[in-house]
Amino acid sequence: MLEVQNLSMRFGGLLAVDQVTLDVQEREIVSIIGPNGAGKTTVFNCMSGFYKPSGGKILFEGKEVQGKPDHKISKLGMVRTFQHVRLFTQMSVVENLLVAQHRHLNTNMLAGLLGTPNYKEREQKALDRAAYWLERVGLLELANRDAGNLAYGQQRRLEIARCMVTEPKLLMLDEPAAGLNPAETKELNQLIISLKEDYNVSVVLIEHDMSLVMDISDRINVINQGRPLASGTPEEIRQNDDVIKAYLGEA
Amino acid sequence: MAANNYKHALFCAIVTLIISFPILGLNLEAEGVKITVTGAETSTHIAILLAAVVVFVFQAFRDSFMGALGKLPKLNPLVNKKPMEQSKRVKLESWIMTGLVVLALFWPFFVSRGSVDLATLVLIYIMLALGLNVVVGLAGLLDLGYVAFYAVGAYTFALLSEYLGASFWVALPAGALLAALFGLVLGFPVLRLRGDYLAIVTLGFGEIIRILLNNWTNLTGGPNGIGGIPDPTLFGMEFGRRVKEEGNTSFHETFGIAYSGEHKVIFLYLIALVLAVITALVIRRFMRMPVGRAWEALREDEIAARSLGLSRTAVKLSAFTIGAFFAGFAGTVFASKQGFISPESFVFLESAIILAIVVLGGMGSQLGVILAAIAVTILPELAREFSEYRMLIFGAAMVLMMVWRPQGMLPMRRIHIKLKKQE
Numbered sequence: 001m002l003e004v005q006n007l008s009m010r011f012g013g014l015l016a017v018d019q020v021t022l023d024v025q026e027r028e029i030v031s032i033i034g035p036n037g038a039g040k041t042t043v044f045n046c047m048s049g050f051y052k053p054s055g056g057k058i059l060f061e062g063k064e065v066q067g068k069p070d071h072k073i074s075k076l077g078m079v080r081t082f083q084h085v086r087l088f089t090q091m092s093v094v095e096n097l098l099v100a101q102h103r104h105l106n107t108n109m110l111a112g113l114l115g116t117p118n119y120k121e122r123e124q125k126a127l128d129r130a131a132y133w134l135e136r137v138g139l140l141e142l143a144n145r146d147a148g149n150l151a152y153g154q155q156r157r158l159e160i161a162r163c164m165v166t167e168p169k170l171l172m173l174d175e176p177a178a179g180l181n182p183a184e185t186k187e188l189n190q191l192i193i194s195l196k197e198d199y200n201v202s203v204v205l206i207e208h209d210m211s212l213v214m215d216i217s218d219r220i221n222v223i224n225q226g227r228p229l230a231s232g233t234p235e236e237i238r239q240n241d242d243v244i245k246a247y248l249g250e251a
Numbered sequence: 252m253a254a255n256n257y258k259h260a261l262f263c264a265i266v267t268l269i270i271s272f273p274i275l276g277l278n279l280e281a282e283g284v285k286i287t288v289t290g291a292e293t294s295t296h297i298a299i300l301l302a303a304v305v306v307f308v309f310q311a312f313r314d315s316f317m318g319a320l321g322k323l324p325k326l327n328p329l330v331n332k333k334p335m336e337q338s339k340r341v342k343l344e345s346w347i348m349t350g351l352v353v354l355a356l357f358w359p360f361f362v363s364r365g366s367v368d369l370a371t372l373v374l375i376y377i378m379l380a381l382g383l384n385v386v387v388g389l390a391g392l393l394d395l396g397y398v399a400f401y402a403v404g405a406y407t408f409a410l411l412s413e414y415l416g417a418s419f420w421v422a423l424p425a426g427a428l429l430a431a432l433f434g435l436v437l438g439f440p441v442l443r444l445r446g447d448y449l450a451i452v453t454l455g456f457g458e459i460i461r462i463l464l465n466n467w468t469n470l471t472g473g474p475n476g477i478g479g480i481p482d483p484t485l486f487g488m489e490f491g492r493r494v495k496e497e498g499n500t501s502f503h504e505t506f507g508i509a510y511s512g513e514h515k516v517i518f519l520y521l522i523a524l525v526l527a528v529i530t531a532l533v534i535r536r537f538m539r540m541p542v543g544r545a546w547e548a549l550r551e552d553e554i555a556a557r558s559l560g561l562s563r564t565a566v567k568l569s570a571f572t573i574g575a576f577f578a579g580f581a582g583t584v585f586a587s588k589q590g591f592i593s594p595e596s597f598v599f600l601e602s603a604i605i606l607a608i609v610v611l612g613g614m615g616s617q618l619g620v621i622l623a624a625i626a627v628t629i630l631p632e633l634a635r636e637f638s639e640y641r642m643l644i645f646g647a648a649m650v651l652m653m654v655w656r657p658q659g660m661l662p663m664r665r666i667h668i669k670l671k672k673q674e
């Protein structure tokens with residue numbers, strides 16, 4: 001469903017991403033791993049339309065999307081979380097989820113001002129969907145808290161819920177386990193698997209937590225200094241000499 | 252640390268001397284065509300020295316002063332009170348609002364004409380501040396040229412009546428829509444700008460409009476302004492002693508009451524009141540709609556908002572347009588109230604005052620903004636003797652606010668949203 005072909009991204013003299021190729025099938029969890037500064041987040045930024053890649057193609061469901069503005073890409077059903085959580089901190093938890101459902105809502109201003117039946121119905125649906133996902137990630141009790149007041153792990157979960165209410169086909173998670181304790185990481189592990197199994201979402205995952213990656217990935221892509229180093233199943237990656245060298249060399 | 256403080260304090264004191272001595276300590280006296288410089292009286296010199304000493308002392312012990320200021324609220328008995336329960340608070344707030352409106356409906360019949368006139372002005376500022384609150388408080392776009400849209404509204408009415416003989420009721424929507432159009436047009440070039448850059452460009456825009464009005468003499472009359480702007484009519488009834496327009500009747504004759512100049516003032520006040528209430532209600536509704544949440548989301552985190560499918564263009568333009576729309580409303584009412592307008596009414600200071608109202612009241616908070624608009628408009632009138640110090644007091648109030656309550660008098664509270672549990 002997603003194909004990235006020979007993606008390159010240059011910042012001035014720095015080739016942050018160099019000829020990266022990867023693909024994601026329906027209901028698949030694909031991980032991108034690599035040392036710090038390898039260019040993983042930059043790949044995400046290109047895929048989500050935040051950067052215009054300097055070269056290569058990105059095909060989503062057969063259509064070229066590289067260079068499209070970010071808000072258009074997310075409407076196609078490709079949404080992401082951020083390495084450093086980006087919530088609307090002064091808005092309440094449920095409002096965060098309502099903002100995300102913008103395209104499901106009736107945004108006609110007149111309809112909203114008059115409170116037409118269609119407007120109300122869609123607003124109610126959005127609220128129900130928000131409630132559903134809050135329940136799912138265990139934040140329903142905190143629905144009217146300011147998002148900025150949540151604990152770190154809760155913020156991470158809210159960010160994922162915020163993506164899910166948009167009903168995406170492909171979810172991109174940038175280091176979702178960073179800063180989580182082992183118990184929370186385990187919950188996250190189950191949540192991601194459930195997203196795939198129960199909600200038919202494909203997931204692209206950037207993560208440094210190797211046990212999580214090895215546990216849930218269907219396939220793994222390794223990037224080193226912008227260049228693709230290896231790709232394959234967790235088992236293959238575990239035994240790949242190049243990967244071992246890159247990681248040991250780095251550590 | 253301490254030595255540093257003293258050095259800094261000495262520096263500030265010297266700056267005070269350098270600035271105030273030439274301004275206050277020297278007098279220019281005109282003798283015929285020549286101007287001579289003479290020293291001021293000794294008392295002035297002493298005052299200048301004293302001022303320098305005060306600056307020195309304040310700067311030297313600034314930390315302890317500001318620290319004490321910051322601690323002051325602890326003396327305030329209200330601080331330790333538990334915040335009110337959400338549902339109670341919402342109820343109380345809507346009661347206060349309703350009470351204010353009912354009170355506002357009836358009191359003009361019992362007070363003097365001057366008070367009603369002033370109250371109309373307050374209502375105009377409320378409309379302006381509520382409109383700017385959308386742009387600055389909700390969407391987080393610092394707009395320093397907001398007065399331009401106010402001017403567009405006012406001049407639309409003035410020009411329409413001057414050249415086409417349009418009435419208030421035609422000009423009201425026309426002024427608001429034209430102002431909204433200007434908001435949209437300004438929105439485009441500043442889409443990519445944020446913060447300081449946005450502030451400077453909007454400031455420039457405000458000045459451009461004013462200077463244009465000032466210099467386009469054949470159309471706008473330049474600095475002389477435009478007069479003879481008609482009063483609003485009530486279903487074709489005029490409030491003047493004599494009917495000016497063919498086909499209109501006059502209010503006092505229709506109802507068989509004696510003519511009184513107050514009718515007109517009260518009528519205009521009531522129009523302003525209705526418009527202000529409409530403004531408040533419409534914007535309040537916007538805040539609970541997708542568009543209002545989108546404004547706030549963009550303020551909070553533009554990158555995240557875009558990653559969720561919000562178009563920056565649409566969201567920003569809607570904020571500018573809607574904010575400008577209500578400024579246009581206010582402008583039309585203002586033109587009608589004054590009967591005469593000139594570019595002088597639309598200087599940067601006006602933008603600054605409206606912005607100050609929004610900041611003092613609490614960004615995004617409607618009740619706060621309304622109370623601040625009342626305070627900022629009425630207090631200078633009550634203390635007319637001090638009118639020269641208006642800006643000084645204003646500045647001091649702002650500084651104190653920033654120390655005490657940076658979030659404003661009544662900071663915005665989130666709307667409580669009830670959710671049904673899903674199975």
Ligand SMILES: Nc1ncnc2c1ncn2[C@@H]1O[C@H](COP(=O)(O)OP(=O)(O)OP(=O)(O)O)[C@@H](O)[C@H]1O
Pocket residue numbers: 011014016034035036037038039040041042043083
């Ligand atoms: N906007 C930018 N301008 C210039 N250089 C950038 C920019 N964004 C990223 N880079 C550079 O590109 C390289 C890759 O960065 P990237 O954030 O993609 O790494 P990463 O793999 O996500 O690392 P980490 O694991 O630390 O998150 C880094 O050297 C970084 O400094």
Ligand SMILES: [Mg+2]
Pocket residue numbers: 040041042083
């Ligand atoms: Mg990264």
